[in-house]
Amino acid sequence: MNRFGYIPHTDKDRQEMLQALGLTDTEALFSDIPSQIRLQEPLAVPPAMSELALGRHLERLANRNEHMGKVVSFLGAGAYEHYQPSVVDAIISRSEFYTSYTPYQPEMSQGLLQATFEYQTMIAELTGTDLANASMYDGPTAFAEAGLVACAHTKRNRLVVADSVNPEYRHVLESYADGQGIEIVYLPQKNGRLDLAALADSVDESTAGVMIQYPNFFGVIEDVRHIADVAHQVSALLVVNTYPIALGLLEAPGRLGADIVVAEGQSLGNSLSYGGPYLGIMAVKAPLMRKMPGRIVGETTDNQGRRGFVLTLQAREQHIRREKATSNICSNQSLCAIAATVFLSYMGKAGMRELAEQNLHKARYLQTRLCELPGVERVFSSPYFNEFVLHLPKPVADVQDALLERGFLFGFDLSAAYPQLGDSVLVTVTEVRTRSELDDLVAALREVLA
Numbered sequence: 001m002n003r004f005g006y007i008p009h010t011d012k013d014r015q016e017m018l019q020a021l022g023l024t025d026t027e028a029l030f031s032d033i034p035s036q037i038r039l040q041e042p043l044a045v046p047p048a049m050s051e052l053a054l055g056r057h058l059e060r061l062a063n064r065n066e067h068m069g070k071v072v073s074f075l076g077a078g079a080y081e082h083y084q085p086s087v088v089d090a091i092i093s094r095s096e097f098y099t100s101y102t103p104y105q106p107e108m109s110q111g112l113l114q115a116t117f118e119y120q121t122m123i124a125e126l127t128g129t130d131l132a133n134a135s136m137y138d139g140p141t142a143f144a145e146a147g148l149v150a151c152a153h154t155k156r157n158r159l160v161v162a163d164s165v166n167p168e169y170r171h172v173l174e175s176y177a178d179g180q181g182i183e184i185v186y187l188p189q190k191n192g193r194l195d196l197a198a199l200a201d202s203v204d205e206s207t208a209g210v211m212i213q214y215p216n217f218f219g220v221i222e223d224v225r226h227i228a229d230v231a232h233q234v235s236a237l238l239v240v241n242t243y244p245i246a247l248g249l250l251e252a253p254g255r256l257g258a259d260i261v262v263a264e265g266q267s268l269g270n271s272l273s274y275g276g277p278y279l280g281i282m283a284v285k286a287p288l289m290r291k292m293p294g295r296i297v298g299e300t301t302d303n304q305g306r307r308g309f310v311l312t313l314q315a316r317e318q319h320i321r322r323e324k325a326t327s328n329i330c331s332n333q334s335l336c337a338i339a340a341t342v343f344l345s346y347m348g349k350a351g352m353r354e355l356a357e358q359n360l361h362k363a364r365y366l367q368t369r370l371c372e373l374p375g376v377e378r379v380f381s382s383p384y385f386n387e388f389v390l391h392l393p394k395p396v397a398d399v400q401d402a403l404l405e406r407g408f409l410f411g412f413d414l415s416a417a418y419p420q421l422g423d424s425v426l427v428t429v430t431e432v433r434t435r436s437e438l439d440d441l442v443a444a445l446r447e448v449l450a
Helices: 011-021 026-030 051-062 086-092 110-127 139-154 167-178 196-202 224-233 244-248 286-291 334-370 396-405 435-449
Strands: 158-162 183-187 207-214 237-242 260-264 280-284 296-301 307-312 387-391 424-428
Touching: 086 334, 110 244, 110 280, 110 296, 110 307, 110 334, 139 158, 139 167, 139 207, 139 237, 139 260, 139 280, 139 286, 158 167, 167 183, 183 196, 196 224, 207 224, 224 237, 237 244, 244 334, 280 286, 334 387, 334 424, 334 435, 396 424, 396 435
Parallel strands: 158 183, 158 207, 207 237, 237 260
Antiparallel strands: 260 280, 296 307, 387 424
16 A cells, blocks of 8 residues: 555556646645645654554454443433334435435425425424424534524524523534624523523513523423513513423423424434434424524425425525525435434324333332432432432442443433532433343442442
């Protein structure tokens, strides 16, 4: 293998190209870059490997990962291990779905557009809103985009955000807001829920939107209807980041007063995949239709009266003037959205309810058993779904390391994001956990704490 690695050009090819350009070597291509900012020595990387050696090297690196086939996971905090019906992969692996990117010639992509239209319809029904867009990058960016929609619609620049929103979502929102001159005000939690007294004191005529999570980052269920009433009293919008699996039991945010509902759709038939690609869900009430970023697939008829599908309301710079664009989002997560569509179709209303009930009951069983151990206490007494916060008598990191050696991935350490909670851990239980796995965790934690 030569020093150019996998570049397919021969030395003769390179010389002919240089000659055509009137150059003697490739260094001349970079002559416009000042020498003082150019790397003057070779990159500090190992020498090239053969394909066989590289494959073995990557396999050794991969074996260092603790994947879900090797550990029993109780980690959630925004990415969840859920059941993936085999029908999901069977359908999305079809070439017409698997290779699709984004329909730039929509009249040639009727199958993809119809599948996306079905996705939008299901998401609107699940969230209790009027319409959904054709998906976004992931949950955090959908949450941040929702904040921009609230500001654009109200022509205000102040967002009131619950501290009980996922910290990663808040960080992404801060990045979006920084360049837009948007002020973010954070409100504290009280017993795991948004402090309603602080909310009442914080919203005013300058507030564009109130942004919460339901269930929130602690797994606690917020009083969405009351929060919506407070926001709407000052003509602010309510943005709710939700957990789609929980909506199998909980009332849809849109029917409780939410104007914009966003979510991470990974739990709907998509795997954890080491953090992506994921599925950003966004759904709104009808008055916000033209402020929503991304794309919307609409239903229409052709000149012969036949049913058809089109891309509509594409309010990005590629289609309209930059100053009128709602966002620069230029893609959709069509494959992840179709996986969610297949999942929701397969589960149906009854299946989603049963799925949510299993999450709920298994979480309560484990929480009760863990709180029987000496020094383990539940931090919040508020109602929760399938995630709960426990205070431990030992540092969380030490407990997690000891349990990992025993084959358990024990929750999310809250000490960095919420130092005021002390040695607390966020524990998640989904339907994939068995009774024996829950009991084994209790026994292992008892041993570690002893």
